[in-house]
Amino acid sequence: MxxxxxxxxxxxxAMAAQAKTLIVYYSYTNNVERIVDELSKQIDADVIEIEPAEKGLDYAADNYAIGSAQIAAIRENPDVASSYPAIDPVDVDLAQYSTVIIGAPLWWSNMAAPMQTFLFNYGAEMAGKNIGLIVSSASSGISGVEGDAKRLIPDGNFLSPCLWIRSAQTSNAKSMIEEWLKTIDYNNHTSDxxxxxxxxxxxxxxxxxxxxxxxxxxxxxxxxxxxxxxxxxxxx
Ligand SMILES: Cc1cc2nc3c(=O)[nH]c(=O)nc-3n(C[C@H](O)[C@H](O)[C@H](O)COP(=O)(O)O)c2cc1C
Incomplete structure (x- = not known):
């Protein structure tokens, strides 16, 4: 007995653990942060913010020079850890989650570099998990960011389509997220x-x-x- x-x-x-969702995001000028705030009102999820280890960098200065150099380094050597900018340590046990939703800005047609660092470190642990992707850009299309996510999480079960919210649409995030969650059939994917x-x-x-x-x-x-x-x- x-x-x-x-x-x-x-x-x-085990059942309780299986259906949990993690939202992991990086945001420099807070558009993605506002999107994630809205998302976390609509779903039950843990939230982690990625922070670059080097503080106070102005990624937008000089026509985005720093961000641009970081993206160039990754493009040149995507398989080498030293190509990725250091981030603060992240305390996460991915085994607890069946779904991970990534929120990231677009930088020069790619995923913002600090988020790429996180995925470079943890992408292999996301094999078999449902992966949702939300991207914020000023105007550029997001296929490069989607490509980065798929390269860094090669065995993820990507929930299609990704959600693209342009900077100017950030205040419409509520309804865009509602619609997207229905389109990807979120409730069914995360049902236990x-x-x-x-x-x-x-x-x-x-x-x-x-x-x-x-x-x-x-x-x-x-x-x-x-x-x-x-x-x-x-x-x-
Ligand atoms: C380094 C850097 C590069 C960027 N490159 C582009 C770009 O190529 N195309 C674009 O539409 N937006 C670009 N942006 C704008 C961001 O994608 C956009 O402002 C986004 O909403 C920022 O999200 P955040 O506020 O969460 O940081 C860039 C921003 C930075 C900081």
Whole structure:
């Protein structure tokens, strides 16, 4: 009995962990920050802000000279850690999240360099996770930023399309985000319940909600089970 309760508790913890969303963003002039503030009103998510290690840099000075040099260094040697500007240490356990939404400004047609640093360090840990991308630019199209995200998170499950919010549209973020969440079917991706038909069930890891493991040959009735650690609704 005790073991049953422990098993059930572990499974419930695993289920709670599985559907969590992380929003990770970088923002220099606060447009992305305003977008993320709005997004976090609409979804339940943890939020992390990326900060460059070097403080006080004026990325916009001299026709964006510093940002431009950082992007050029990454373009030249994208596979080398030293091409990426240092960021403050980030305390994150990506294993807790099934979905990561990235908010980033566009710099010279690419993803802002500090966010690229974060993804260079953590992109491999995002394999198999749902990845949403929100980009802010003054006017340039965002395909280069999308390309950076896909290069740095090669095994991410990208939720398509990305959301592009131009600087001048920042005050419309609320309705643009609402629309985007519907388009990418956000609720379904982050729901902690799977829907499958009984005939699709591989019965090697099926538990009842109260934590009883079912034998592989059990003929499942329609209902809710834990399959491979995920709450699953089986229909007949
Ligand atoms: C270094 C740098 C380069 C930029 N390059 C471009 C560009 O090529 N095209 C563009 O439309 N906007 C460019 N921008 C403008 C930003 O993408 C835009 O202002 C965005 O809203 C900034 O987001 P933030 O306020 O969150 O930092 C650049 C901004 C910086 C700082």
């Amino acid at each position: 005790k073991q049953l309760i422990i098993t059930a508790a572990i499974m419930l913890a 319940i799977n829907n499958i038909h009984a005939s699709d069930t591989a019965t090697n890891s099926v538990y009842t909600l109260s934590g009883i493991k079912l034998l592989a040959e059990t003929n499942l009735l329609a209902g809710i089970y834990i399959i491979n650690g995920k709450k699953t609704l089986i229909s007949k």
